[in-house]
Amino acid sequence: MELIYCCFPVLLLESLTDSEVCQHWISGKFASELTHIKCYLGWAVDEGSGDTLTHIHGYPNHEHEFILQARVSGSHPRSLSACGYHPKSALRLLNRPLRTTPPKRSGPKVLYDPAEVLPVLKAVWLASDQLCSKLLKAALPEWLAHYERRGAPLGKAFKEKLLKISPAQIDRLLRPSRVKHPKKGICATRPGTILRHEVPTRGGPPDTTRPGSVEADTVAHCDDSTEGDYVNSLTFTELYSGWTENRAVWNKSAAAVRVALQALEKTVPYAMKDFHTDNGTEFLNWALHKHLTRRDVKMPWTRSRAYRKNDNAHCEQKNWTHVRQLFGHDRFGHPELVALMNDLYAREWSQFTNHFKPTFKLEKREKKEGRTKRVYEKTPKTPYQRLLDSPDIPEATKAKLRAEHATLDPFELKKIIEIKLKKFFTALGNLNREATKLI
Secondary structure, X not given: OOOOEEOOOOOOOOOOOHHHHHHHHHHOOOOOOOOOOOEEOOOOEXXXXXXXXXXXXXXXXXXXXXXXXXXXXXXXXXXXXXXXXXXHHHHHHHHOOOOOOOOOOOOOOOOOOHHHHHHHHHHHHHHOOOOOHHHHHHHHHHHHHHHHHHOOOOOHHHHHHHXXXXXXXXXXXXXXXXXOOOOOOXXXXXXXXXXXXXXXXXXXXXXXXXXXXXXXXXXXXXXXXXXXXXXXXXXXXXXXXXXXXXXXXXXXXXXXXXHHHHHHHHHOOOOOOEEEEOOEOOOOOHHHHHHHHOXXXXXXXXXXXXXXXXXXXXHHHHHHHHHHHHHOOOEOOOOOHHHHHHHHHHXXXXXXXXXXXXXXXXXXXXXXXXXXXXXXXXXXXXXXXHHHHOOOXXXXXXXXXHHHHHOOOHHHHHHHHHHHHHHHHHHHHHHHHHHHHHO
């Protein structure tokens, strides 16, 4: 056992072992004597250190606590190899001055302080229905303008910095705020056989270079069982712009789907030139067939191949973003809910999604070495912006769209949507309780 000596005039700690010295040090028995006296090791003098034992003892760091124990106990550097230290590294560690401040952060300077940026960024992200980082970056210029109108104006330097933020940085800042997706729904499409020979399958990819091509699909609000009656949501998506309209119907009846389609043709800001659906019986029926084919200019109507959901991919995507994310996966088994859903679908929800939520558009696919590379446009746009950029849309329709857009505020729309959703789910709960009492 090595001996430990300290430069005390009288006190000599030869009679104490290493563990006893450490215990005396921790208990503070020698604290008063060692306040301003440097430590000398039994085998060497620590002349390189300018720190007193009081400083060593007082710094709250695991590495410095280890140095303290080594200096007090007089451990040889070779004995520290069991702790993973090379003897030379142990010498440098024992002899170097200790830090009095925390170490500086390595890497580039922090440009986006979460305490400064996150309140604004998170407010826009939540109000925009949690857009992904790339879409959120494209939407920031317009959303920040509305954010300033509703609250205090943002500083010019801060606003310019926020508009330059990258999608990756947005992901890093919003990572703690991400939410988990709810469960997936079940498929309620039942194949129709009546008009399969009358409605051909679509050959090749759809035409997305001009407005007017429409895909349609239904979403069942049936929870985990398709038994009985329940509400269904119809989704109509225009492929060039992504303009999407939703309507609620009761039981997917042929008459209800035809009425909804007739109403939508009068309200959408484009002329429908062709129509594509899946193989569900709500579409493959004589009522819709007569409506589409018995007109002055026959409407081209195609259907998806059996069990090929990707043939209707544009509309299938909107089933998630425009229906499931809004109403979830609960069962809506009361016809009284149809009017409440359509009041939200036709007004605030249509304005919110078509005017203020940008989307990416696929430009081309490249096949190379057995892999398919998809190339998307660099700057995402809203459906409203795409229709304004199209030369096929009449100027009168564009002027009407601009006038409507000037009166809209995305934050106010989001507030009204939340109010109507609360009213809807309150009515759903009341109707469910009344139905339970009757049983």
